[in-house]
Amino acid sequence: MTTDELKISTIPLLTMNDVSQVLRNIILEHLAMKKACAQSWDEIFAALFHIEVKGWHLVIFNDCGEIDYCDECISPDGPRWSFERVGCDGLDPILLLRIQEQAVLEQLLQHL
Template sequence: MNADNRTDDCGAALTAREVCHILREVTFERRVMAKAGDQSWDEIHAGLFVVIVDGWRITIYNDCDVLDYCEACVCPEGRRWSFDNGDRYGTDPIALLSTWEHGTLERLLKRL
């Protein structure tokens, strides 16, 4: 666990699977996603894009209009997860999505 994943009084750090579950819920329309800033996915083109899903603040990297990876997440209780370049493959919440879920999430992000 890196320093960004440490917690104070909020309990254990979030896991990639917990964040993936929230993103998966969005793809099945069980949760609503809204952009946190003024810029659209297309306007950012390459950079960080922040969304809010039922109080979860999720930061996603837009790589030239392609959904790349999850940079960070903070749940409503304050628990955190953040990307670390040293993490093994499959520990990024986006990488845990199926091909269909990944494509669906990318389409939903482009509509925001």
């Protein structure tokens, strides 16, 4: 194992439930999000969209104007969750949100 691999493996990980709760807090508490990329949600159309909320960094895949999945979430103190680590087996924090919560999140993203 290389030094870089060792460093990566010792970083604490967030769970899918942790990330889902962050998303829920954004929705319910109306936390101010800011985009962390040059383009708006509507301009991206089908790509990764980066946002920041109170030190959290989240990456959500925009699929033709709709939320597809959460790609990554990094907490202010370092622990992270990554879609890459769990693979494409349906383990996505957005799936833990109710349909109404997903709709509100999508509206919030469209207004950035």
